[in-house]
Amino acid sequence: MRIGWIKGQSIFGTAEFQPKRHFQVVFRRSHITHQMRRQHYLLLALLAAFAWAEHTILVGDEPLEFFGQEQSFDELERPVAAHIRDEIMRQTNETIARLGLKTKRATTYLSHMPLVINSAVSFTDYYMFLITNYVDRNSATPNQIRDYKCGTRSYDLSSGYNHQGIDMAIWPFYWKRTANNNSKVVAAAAGTIVSKDDGHFDRECAMNNNAPNYVAVRHGDGNVAYYYHLKSGTVTTKSVGSTVAAGELLGYPGSSGSSTGPHLHFELQNSVGQVLDPYASDCNAGGVPSEGYWAASAQAQGYRPGYILAMRIRTTPPDAPYQCYALEDDSDVTSFGYSNQNFYFVVYIAQAEATDTLTLTIRRPNGSIRNQVTLNFGQYYAASWWYWNWSFDTSSDPRGTYSVSFALATGNNWTKNFVRN
Numbered sequence: 001m002r003i004g005w006i007k008g009q010s011i012f013g014t015a016e017f018q019p020k021r022h023f024q025v026v027f028r029r030s031h032i033t034h035q036m037r038r039q040h041y042l043l044l045a046l047l048a049a050f051a052w053a054e055h056t057i058l059v060g061d062e063p064l065e066f067f068g069q070e071q072s073f074d075e076l077e078r079p080v081a082a083h084i085r086d087e088i089m090r091q092t093n094e095t096i097a098r099l100g101l102k103t104k105r106a107t108t109y110l111s112h113m114p115l116v117i118n119s120a121v122s123f124t125d126y127y128m129f130l131i132t133n134y135v136d137r138n139s140a141t142p143n144q145i146r147d148y149k150c151g152t153r154s155y156d157l158s159s160g161y162n163h164q165g166i167d168m169a170i171w172p173f174y175w176k177r178t179a180n181n182n183s184k185v186v187a188a189a190a191g192t193i194v195s196k197d198d199g200h201f202d203r204e205c206a207m208n209n210n211a212p213n214y215v216a217v218r219h220g221d222g223n224v225a226y227y228y229h230l231k232s233g234t235v236t237t238k239s240v241g242s243t244v245a246a247g248e249l250l251g252y253p254g255s256s257g258s259s260t261g262p263h264l265h266f267e268l269q270n271s272v273g274q275v276l277d278p279y280a281s282d283c284n285a286g287g288v289p290s291e292g293y294w295a296a297s298a299q300a301q302g303y304r305p306g307y308i309l310a311m312r313i314r315t316t317p318p319d320a321p322y323q324c325y326a327l328e329d330d331s332d333v334t335s336f337g338y339s340n341q342n343f344y345f346v347v348y349i350a351q352a353e354a355t356d357t358l359t360l361t362i363r364r365p366n367g368s369i370r371n372q373v374t375l376n377f378g379q380y381y382a383a384s385w386w387y388w389n390w391s392f393d394t395s396s397d398p399r400g401t402y403s404v405s406f407a408l409a410t411g412n413n414w415t416k417n418f419v420r421n
Helices: 034-039 082-099 174-179
Strands: 053-059 062-071 115-117 129-133 166-170 183-186 191-197 214-218 224-228 249-251 263-269 307-314 342-352 357-363 369-376 381-391 400-408 413-420
Touching: 082 191, 082 214, 129 381, 166 174, 214 249, 307 400, 307 413, 342 357, 342 400, 357 381, 369 381
Parallel strands: none
Antiparallel strands: 053 062, 062 381, 115 183, 129 166, 166 263, 183 249, 191 214, 214 224, 224 263, 307 342, 342 381, 357 369, 357 400, 400 413
């Protein structure tokens, strides 16, 4: 996984604000190919960039100032080194032969998303991960990408590699949520453990040829699911040859192997090692087989409408969302003194489409609207975060409980209360 940030004008393009009626703002970014992104790799040092801009809009008698940054996900990891992958395949095939595992004719469907919220750990936000890359169904390279929706949410390499799995990135607050085990990796379907490895360093921040922590589970239909980049010391203690149930804990996500941030790479292969796309699709440019292995609920997680992952109220601007193994400050303040204190409303959003809008509404204790502003995204953002600078008016804002809400045009909305004492 490769993640990072640059503040200011992004080398991936420029962000521009254009005031519109009803206090709307339009974002635009120039088109940049995956090859151009890779050419800038040395300059970036980590992964991503943020398209950044600011503008002040008059709402009523005072300015409402806001800022936005994009978390861009390019290739989330390089493929497992050839010698490591060969050894994993050897162990897998050897176990299948030794156990004499039979193949059933019926398809084994994947009833569980492999990365889920860990309900055993306190979690008060709304969601914590997003799919950033799908299987590249176009075998041609480079820069000839086609995912299961005929889109380009994947990547390939000039070496001839096509992304072979599904990347599920933990975001925001990568490292803190990984340290707290806020999410867990579970078996997408029942099967037999045919290979696994543990004990490798799990805080990688750069591409490398190191081995990942992983588990491989063979399903009844002969397909094998691989769960890569797990956290060290968390891989299931069940031995190779043991069975697991659908939804059973396999480990916790980490950043082991060729990875620069916590995520899960989920990969499905058939009995002869051919990559399968679990998503049902008519986009079969490269001949990648797919019978639609996901159950309906899991299939719906792909290309889902824009959604809010978290909200914060802070007395200082939010931290940059990513630094190499630094536990992020995700503090949240909901009570303020009577003084004219300056603070910030922050929202973290996944999969905002170009046509989506975001509306911020601040309400007084009596329910009337204090401020409201609408943002037009104008382009697709896999992940983005936005914050608005605000303060009480000591002469007109009464004491009491206020509310701030963020609402996406998709219907996803969240509200948080805060108090002026």
